[in-house]
Amino acid sequence: MVNVIKEQQGSKTIIRLSGSIEETVNFDQMIGALPPELVINCKEVPRINSVGVKGWIKYFQTAQAKGTKITFVECSTAIVEQINLISNFSCGGTIESIYVPFSCQKCKSELVGLFKTEDLKKMNLVIPPVKCSKCGGEAHFDDIPEEYFGFVSR
């Protein structure tokens, strides 16, 4: 089940998705009439399966074809995976920011940090370590840069 929180900010309609995107997800029903500008917050999407992906692409492709400007923000690691795997997953929309996985060298905790796509480009995909929120140790980027940031250079 996916829960949707809808919020209007000027001309932008902000949609906060939370939950796994699967068979039962009906974007038409959840989002309603297409606004001129859609901002999709994907922070709380832990999982999306293949049927969910199909529904996602169908909905956002239609939205894009109808002239809706689409921006994806705070994409979870599950969403970033799909963006990298499926070249048209973002359906012409802008990927504004993504969560990046880190793992602490000291206590082995896994954590995520939010980065803007624009800043990742500037960093040349070299991600500096962050401070672990649990023990204060050094947490390092925990994936393969060429894969996790594949979409950035596309």
Ligand SMILES: [Zn+2]
């Ligand atoms: Zn730690």
